[in-house]
Amino acid sequence: EIVLTQSPATLSVSPGKGATLSCRASQNIGSNLAWYQQKPGQAPRLLIHGASTRATGIPARFSGSGSETEFTLTISSLQSEDFAVYYCQEYSKWPPWTFGQGTKVEVE
Amino acid sequence: QLQLQESGPGLVKPSETLSLTCTVSGGSISSYYWTWIRQTPGTGLEWIGYITYSGSTSYNPSLESRVTLFVDMSRRQVSLKMRPVAAADTAVYYCARGRGASAYYFDYWGQGILVTVSS
Numbered sequence: 361e362i363v364l365t366q367s368p369a370t371l372s373v374s375p376g377k378g379a380t381l382s383c384r385a386s387q388n389i390g391s392n393l394a395w396y397q398q399k400p401g402q403a404p405r406l407l408i409h410g411a412s413t414r415a416t417g418i419p420a421r422f423s424g425s426g427s428e429t430e431f432t433l434t435i436s437s438l439q440s441e442d443f444a445v446y447y448c449q450e451y452s453k454w455p456p457w458t459f460g461q462g463t464k465v466e467v468e
Numbered sequence: 469q470l471q472l473q474e475s476g477p478g479l480v481k482p483s484e485t486l487s488l489t490c491t492v493s494g495g496s497i498s499s500y501y502w503t504w505i506r507q508t509p510g511t512g513l514e515w516i517g518y519i520t521y522s523g524s525t526s527y528n529p530s531l532e533s534r535v536t537l538f539v540d541m542s543r544r545q546v547s548l549k550m551r552p553v554a555a556a557d558t559a560v561y562y563c564a565r566g567r568g569a570s571a572y573y574f575d576y577w578g579q580g581i582l583v584t585v586s587s
Contacts (some may be wrong), residue, residue, distance in 0.1 A: 403577035
């Protein structure tokens with residue numbers, strides 16, 4: 361089973377500023393990584409798949425990068441609706457597919 | 469617009485069976501991987517398993533001995549049964565659509581249903 365480690369656990373950012381979230385995989389997963397956003401009381405929402413492809417309807421301020429074991433989600437200018445918890449998920453060869461423990465982006 | 473809706477009892481007694489149903493509307497149920505995922509404060513998001521429209525399944529090895537997934541194409545429903553349950557199975561259970569080439573990310577999710585295991 362692949363372990364995903366997200367950092368930091370909490371990120372304090374002012375609205376309008378940028379944020380960089382990290383996800384590290386315990387083994388090479390190529391580009392088979394997705395990012396999700398979750399707000400309180402809601403289901404996760406797909407932001408990015410294939411490490412860097414934005415899902416339908418996702419604003420361009422969200423971007424993903426990385427490959428193999430190191431991945432990054434960047435939010436270029438945080439809007440009020442972006443304060444949430446972000447999870448990465450790997451979907452490499454075999455199940456079970458796993459999620460990171462999450463990074464909470466909060467208002468500084 | 470595809471919608472997924474979970475339903476089932478919110479309270480289950482220890483050692484009994486947890487039964488949940490996911491109803492799919494607004495889109496095709498074929499060609500995708502209908503997945504159950506659960507979330508707890510302690511263990512985070514955990515992939516439970518998937519089923520296809522043809523009935524092919526894959527389960528998380530940690531849960532495989534206790535979980536069975538079913539699909540009813542005529543009702544456009546995917547169902548989860550887990551037994552026996554324990555307090556550690558208390559979680560929000562999500563139904564999601566998996567897509568990808570040979571491994572899957574999840575592009576549509578239900579709202580989730582909280583299931584509490586308690587006597």
